[in-house]
Amino acid sequence: MSNILTSRKQDYAQWYNDLVIKGGLAEYSAVRGCMVIKPYGFALWENMRDQLDRMFKETGHQNAYFPIFIPKSFLSKEAAHVDGFAKECAVVTHYRLKNDPNGNGVIVDPEAKLEEELIVRPTSETIIWHSYKNWIQSYRDLPILVNQWANVVRWEMRTRLFLRTAEFLWQEGHTAHATKQEAIDETRQMLDVYATFVEEYMALPVIKGVKTESERFAGAEDTYCIEALMQDGKALQAGTSHFLGQNFAKAFDVKFADKDNNMEYVWATSWGVSTRLIGALIMAHSDDEGLVLPPRIAPLQVVIVPIYNKDEATTQKINDKAAEIVKELKAKGIRVKFDDDDTRRPGWKFAEYELRGVPVRITLGARDMDNNIAEVARRDTREKESIALDKVVEQAEQLLEDIQMNLYHKALTFRNENTTRVDSWDQFVSVLNDKGGFVAAHWDGTAETEDKIKEMTKATIRCIPLDSVQEEGACVLTGKPSKQRVLFAKAY
């Protein structure tokens, strides 16, 4: 049995790292806090990206691309925004190197100092709104529905592969609207797109909600989010959608003439998900044997492992059958690989593909050929079954569906079991310490109380759920009146 992974019980953080690295998703790079996304990890991201991109386009958005560099003066135009990001910006100050006169390689040429420093984008609101000023004159120019796929840099103190890296990949949608309501509708629509994507493709149930003031995006009026629960009972913000009001329009003086020729400020939204989703995926579904990937986004959905003996006729038979199955699965649009690499033995391959989270494995051996069967194994439950050869393709296709559903329901059950309604402070503290997960409790609505709770328990308000029922209650800390429960959790 493989013992190359740390188990979740032993050390959850180490288990996560092992999975990322040994599963072939990513590795550390020469640059502190930055990672190399390896081909297998990038294939996973591409599958996620492609589906999201389709969904953005279905809702009327177009892709564009804005510069990675932002003039320093832009960032300071929106006060809250600069406050939020100033502490984690990489800054470009020079544009040239030269040979060190002392012979120690190259040095920054002091003659080549930039007039105005450039900030490596931590997010692109400012550079984009600078452009929007030129794009928008009249109500007929609105709405602008633009998305960009890009890398951004936030100089984080502590980093973790996928979950928090100094550079990460994401998409950021930036829209401009004539009315407040239209912008709010857009914000909510994109939140729904995210929730649908994460639930249906990543098989991960999420809570849709709105952030409290202290957790809000710097420069937003309202931040909506989807929150997911990881296997260790910690919450993870999986995506955010911001209603920006007129803050950026005012900062960049973006006005439009309405039908009555009145000049009005434009209403804005922005929304994003990042490679952090890959971290969520890993921590939600995987087990001590390795990654468990939802079929819809798995780079490889089915792998066929042959078990040869020395008999050439049998080998030929296995190869022919495998080729046939590959052809049929591909015709159905299923991503399949026949691993006939003779330098690895079957047991090695079983372990390897389990580590990599391939949902379905088909084993074809000499004995199977004699009996006209194949062994079909599913990654999520690790169950194996003997299937008649002429039913194998059908079975594999069915299993992919089953696994997708099973992963979702398993995660949903886990979340339900780890969401606790709490009405007293003692219970609040003990649930957070002993059980973890989401805690639904009343809160008096003040930032002071929120801060105090964070200080005492490390738990933060993840969101005020959109479907939260109105009920009379008392704040779990102060006892002051409250009208609805909010979700607390320790978070990534």
Added chain:
RNA sequence: CGGGGAGUAGCGCAGGCCGGUAGCGCAUCUGGUUUGGGACCAGGGGGUCGCAGGUUCGAAUCCUGUCUCCCCGACCA
């Protein structure tokens, strides 16, 4: 930036106190036997011991300085 740990072969580590031929496991290469849950046998290759000084006949080992990375905290998608 505070506290803790670590830099020796691609990876994981031992050696260091007590200076004297640089070692182990995995990986890798060659040949063979194998193939139903990470195979076995035989042979081989690979390291200026993080870097710079110093002590010494001689430094991975002792001394001084320096750099980097990891873990725990404050900040964050």
